[in-house]
Structures are given as C-alpha cells and as structure tokens.
Amino acid sequence: MKTIQKCVFAVMAAAVLLSAVGCEGMSRRDKNMAVGAGVGAVGGAVLTGGSALGTVGGAAVGGVIGNEVGKGNR
Template sequence: MKISKISVTAITVCALTILSGCSGMSQRDKNTAVGAGVGAVGGAVLTGGSGIGTAGGAAVGGVIGNQVGK
C-alpha cells in the first residue's frame, strides 16, 4: 500500500496540533488524558470493540489517571 504525500502531511499537521494542545495542561490533566486513552484502548480490547466498553474504559481510566499522584 502506497501512502500519498498529502496523507503524510495531513497526519503530521494533526499530530502537531494535538501535541501543542497539551502544552498548557497541568501534570494532573495530562495524567487524566493518558488514563482515559489507555482505559479506552483496554475497554475496547476487553469487550471486542464495543462502544460501551470503550467509553466505560475511558471513564474508569480517566478517574484513575486523575487520582494518580494525588
């Protein structure tokens, strides 16, 4: 599969935009975001891609990430 130059540029711009959005976050906010992301992936894997499992995992992971280092 060949990836076009436009696709690579679009992905790069999106990645830089997302990363720059995290620059003003506190450490606790970053932990919450990472926890939600990891929880969403874990919930999706455990439930076979169910939307409810993904959302539930994100919620639980966000709470855990928020409480880490408190």
C-alpha cells in the first residue's frame, strides 16, 4: 500500500510541475491558484490515503489559499 501511495504522489507531483509549465498566458494570481490546487490535491490524497473526497477537498482548499496569496502579487 505504501508503494502505491508513493507512486500516486510522484505522478501527482509530476502533473503539477508539468501543468505549471503550460501556464504561460496566466496571471501570477491564476498561477498561484493552480499551484495551490495541485499541491492541495496531492496533500489531500496523501493525508486521506487516496480518498477521492480528500483529494477534491484538498484541491479546493489549496486553490482558495493560492488565490488569496495571489491577491498580494499585483
């Protein structure tokens, strides 16, 4: 089970990094929100053992936090 979690974490981290590269036309605030959602999704998945609800919840919370952090970057 731990091996599967590590693989899922690695795949999610790679997806977040690759998606950040494709954000060329986005504002800094939008980028912060996207990165926050990605990190939150990975964190939620890890903390809840891969639960879909935990992953979606983590993404939502991370997106909100990234959006709020992005407000200061004008």
